[in-house]
Amino acid sequence: MHKEISVIFEELTSPDKNKEIDKYTQSKGNFKYLSWAYAVRELLKVDPGATWEIHEWGLDGSTQPYQQTQAGCFVKVTVWSGGIARHQVH
DSSP states (O other), X not given: OOOOHHHHHHXXXXXXXXXXXXXXXXXXXXXXXXXXXXXXXXXXXXXXXXXXXXXXXXXXXXXXXXXXXXXXXXXXEEEEETTEEEEEEO
C-alpha cells in the first residue's frame, strides 16, 4: 500500500522541510537545484517504496543511458512515488 501522494507532497513541501532543503540547494548560473542524491534521500524518508528508472536509448543495436543530438545530450528518468509515475527528460 502506497502513501497517498498528497501526504507525500505535504511532507516534502512543509515549511520546516523547505528550510532544511535550502541548506542543500546549489546554484549554477541563474538556476538553483537540489542534487539528485539529496532529493532521493529525502523522498525515501517519506516514501520508502519510491523507485526510479533511468531509461536507455537505442542506437544501432546498442543502448546507453543518454541520447546525444546536435542540440545536446538528453536523459530520461521516471520516478514512482505514491503509486504515480512522473517522467522527465533533461
